[in-house]
Amino acid sequence: MTSNRNRLWDDVLLILTMAVLAGCGLIYEYLLSHYAGRVLGIMESTIYAMIGLMIVAMGLGAFAARKIQCAFNGFVWLELMIAFLGSSSILIIGGLIAITQTFPDILGSMFNLPPDAYPRGGLFKQLSFIAFNSPYFFGLILGFFIGMEIPLIARIREEIHQKHLKNNLGTIYGADYIGAGIGAAIWVIFLLSIDISKASALTAALNLTAGIVFILYYWQKLTWRKTLITAHGILLVMIMAIYQFGNGWLSQMSNLLYLDKVVYSDKTRFQQLTFTKRNMGPEEGSIINFYLNGRLQFSSSDEFIYHSYLVSPVLAGSARHDNILIIGGGDGLALRDVLQWQPKKVTLVDLDAQLIELFKNPHEKLPLRLANAIEDLNAVSLRDERVEIIAADAFIAIDQLLQSHQTFDAIIVDLPDPSHPDLNKLYSVNFYARLKQLLAGDGLIGIQSASPYHAKDAFIAIGKTVQAAGYSTVQQYHDNVPSFGEWGWTIASKMGAAPLTRLKRLPQLPVAHHWLTLPMVTNAFEFSRDFYQDSETVPINYLGSHAIYQLHQKAWQDQQGLNNAHLQ
Template sequence: VGLLFYLVYRKRIRFGALVVAAHVLVGVIIAVIAINGTNWDNAMEDLLYKDKVIFSYNSKYQHVTITERIMDPARPKIISLFINGRSQFASNDEKIYHSMLVAPVMNASARHDNILIIGGGDGLALREVLRWQPKSVDLIDIDKTIVDFFTLPYIENGKEINKPLLKLNQHSFSDPRVHTHFGDAFIKVDKLIREGRLYDSIIVDLPDPSHPDLNKLYSARFYAKLKTLLTGDGALVVQSTSPYHAKNTFLCIGKTVQYAGFMHVEQYHHNVPSFGEWGWTIATKNGLSARARIAQKDTLEIDDGWSTKGVILAAFEFNKHYFEHLDTIKVNRINNQAAYQYHLVDWEKQQGIYVIGK
């Protein structure tokens, strides 16, 4: 179109040669970007992470980045997963996080036949659950692309990109006892309720409530739905962000689970080097609290390579002033976005960009 316009009006255009040269230059720039754009984008992404980016892709719901770091040539590479720029795990210490997520709730549950996992699309919590030899595990995740990536070999340029990750989760998604369901967990659990499903343990392993869309999965209404799905002597655990870096969010999650009607709600914490101090919320709907149930055991039933009875019970201890302002913390509801708002402010303060009076 530009060329046709120039040919028709070239006699009326001043500095016509300059105009043509400018168009040619723009065309060259566009061509260079088209040829090199992907490589430049990858190089820019490498600058955002401390480690080398070995794979990156966009699913329908999120941006996934996988990095690797070589600390010692004689030891395995450290593989890390980021979703939307936020760290999800590092292979050198994910064992700590997933043991502390799964071991307390499984030890607090009377049986381990039927387990429900919300989130956990990397299959690592699932790996820990399968140690207990359940009859059936249902896992709900919104993103089939991620679950597929942690299930099947992904070949790029003749190389199996995700081989270390499949080894890490011990091919947990390939176990015939595992049944995956894809979609919004807030809606998907309604189907399970209609079907009359009951679960001995429920494990909620979701990203932090860092986006308004995630807030509903930390709401009292959602936890009430999960209470309906839990057996009378079962237990529920919820990933609850950092009790140190995001204290108000952590307290909000615990208070919201309590509001949903569970008889006993407790919170515990443990250090995960990649994350720092991290926390979880555990609840039972009848009988003893999770902590009391674990305390009654002589030894833990399963050796997962990290957790012990002493480690788990110690994790329930906080300093004596930690919960003093709990009465000022809001219950998270769908319409008040409390968990999301607390999380936003907590992490802004941690990053030094908090505005006084916000």
């Protein structure tokens, strides 16, 4: 009876352990996939590749588990290795990328080389390639070790029962599947919203706990017990340090990749926010740059160029300016320009409530000088009483606006580039068609449309997609924004005269701008003779097709704003 009771407790321990470790294994897949997507920039394909690679590695690990002679010793050492790799791999990856990207600059400065002569090719290029692809290496190794867990626990159960168990694998796989499901839920509900270093440390702590429990429970079956205890103690200290300081270390390594000094960095539920500052001297002052997930969103030196082209043509060509809709633009810069046209109401829809709050009340979180600079830039537009802010997914929020039968005199779409699959739907026929229902008959819609030079096909695809949504006339225009290079916008009318025709009828811009003039606007509609020559081959972005996302990713493999701008 006592023997049966002990075996029951053994079974409970082993099955519970398997469930917990399965959850940890799935979380490691998500952690590495998520981070690899940020590093390599091609989020969707990187995540799928990483998960697929780790699953294959788990299969190889399952085959290799037969080589371990003592299942008890092997399991404890295995959990030690998984805990070490799981907690430290992201920091190691970040360190490798930081070192390979900054080392040429260090050598160049050491030997007083001009910037264009810094050693970035040959060996340094290969080292950079290896560093940026190191997430796959760690995914392969970690997956290999995780794959050993099920065979070892199956062997331990049979050794305890001293016989072949008929449904041994079924029991263990059942615990594995349930545990993986719980792990996925924990990732989505909790871990996805905290720092990635803390998430990895918490997950690794469970692997370490499993090893410690095995040491205590199966003490007599183990060899090298003192060594195992010491190793677990050392790793426990390391995991605690990573939990406490890992995010700071990771931020410092990431900050090395920016061209200017990082003065503030934070993570919202949806994205990484980074402000950098470049001191230009006592007379010129400082330049503030703002990044989302490593991609430059605006520079204080020339953001007025981008926003004047985004706002002025749309409002100048619309019959009225009483009720304006802005999609995106949570920084308040487009809103600042819109408010100069004296609207009665502006509705701003942006996904990230934390980002909006940061730009609305910068003194609550930002350093004093940075907060003052932000208020000078957006003219505290987000605090204007005429502005209604809706913090929601625009794809869903516009349905609520349609249900309330709202109509807007002009619509301005100021969204980030379609650099992530989640953004692709906001560049689709479906989205633009629903915005058309919100637009007044004599109004215009203006859309930021990426670069007609660096991402030509994506730029043309946006115009074709707007046309497919049923607008009467769709036109595009462009100009140079120094921080971004050649940039483009799309403008469309619901009915009546074409946007450019309306603008040419004006003697001047109805609301004067300190930089932009009406001739500059009308001239911006001119493209080279053969610019649209191959437009027939460019696809329209229907919902679910991911056409614009894929075109944009193909064009922008090298991101802007970083020394080697692969980091996203």
